[in-house]
Amino acid sequence: MFSCKEQAAKKDITSENKAIITHTNKEPIETISKVALDEVQKLKSLDGLADTTFIRLADYSNDFAYDMRYATTNNFLKAKVYDCAECYTRVKTAKALIKANNEFLKKGYKIKFFDCYRPNSVQYKMWAIVPNPQYVANPVKGSIHNKGGAVDITLVDLKGNEVDMGTDFDFFGKKAYHDNTNLPKEILANRVLLKETMEAYGFWSIRTEWWHYNLSAASNEKIANFKWDCTD
Template sequence: MKKLLLILVALVLVSCKSSYLSSKKSAVLLDINQEKDDNTFVNLKNYSRDFVFDMKYATADNFLKEQVYPCDECFLRVKTIKALLQANQAFIEKGYRIKLYDCYRPLAIQKKMWKIVPNPTYVANPKKGSIHNKGGAVDITLVDSLGVELNMGTGFDFFGPEAGHNYTDLSAEILANRQLLKSIMLQYNFKSFDSEWWHYNLNNSATDEVSNLKWRCED
């Protein structure tokens, strides 16, 4: 009986441990191509120093006006990071870098967002989930060599027609910036979201499972 109890305790501990993603950073950059499972969730910060991070939902600087992430990490599935690294390299060769606003979002956070703003125009209903909950979506913009954001016409999470890819009553500079972002992202296996210039989904990621893996923050 005692042995059985010890086994059960061990299983519970393993289960608890495996339900969290570690935010601990590797001392050296890792090679994403060495990852064998394309569906594993990993931290983008362990594979590149060439991105800029402005994780809006780890702050109150978002349309919810509330912090819903415990800290500003960017977890994604391995296959998403592989494509994102290639896209960012293409931007770097043109003098730009990707700035990230949002990455993987646990289902529990989706539910919290829905509770704050229960409107499918602004937040995906957690009953269905979003590609963010599957680790296949990123919200991004571009910065130049000085770290200045390119003018995209609206801010992140602006919910109006001006944020859409099909809205053309914008300056030539804005249209060119959006086209630059979109053309390279599409080239590297992403697809755009019509109403949000910042949102890109990895192709075929809609068939992946919704996840509720959360992350522990570094001390």
């Protein structure tokens, strides 16, 4: 026999979305569908936010992948320049990225980030290590990364496997150039997919780096030194 409370709870469970299942040891375990639903519910909305506000992208979409290289020593600087790995952008950039990513998802891919917004203080750290404008923007003038409008990205499939772009991130050489057509057809097709899709949603690329994209609408923003908190 069920108590009144148990009978009411039973009525709330539908065949389409059961909240829990029970093991033989009687411990309640959340189903995958419930976990996925909770993840969606935790996401914040960009509605009502000013386009210039800085936001943590993972709070507004769980459809991206991340490998924030400058929070590690696995980068061309061979130095960790971020205290912790986070991807922040301005709201206008986030909106464009989410739209572009939705287009990639339709084709079986999603965006993976290597770098996003970069505080100007970090730009100074990078410049101290490699004071060469060919590789690092002069922090006095700043980078669009410092404005919250640039991202360094690649594509991964829905299992998280990186698409072959011909070189690793931050490979500085002709093999990484957009106009280098002396590459296998598959690599050229992958770069075209990334470039044409990003450009369709308001981004522009630079000739020498297949991974770097700037949002045109953010190019006139001020250089920022907003810093996020590291919780770990």
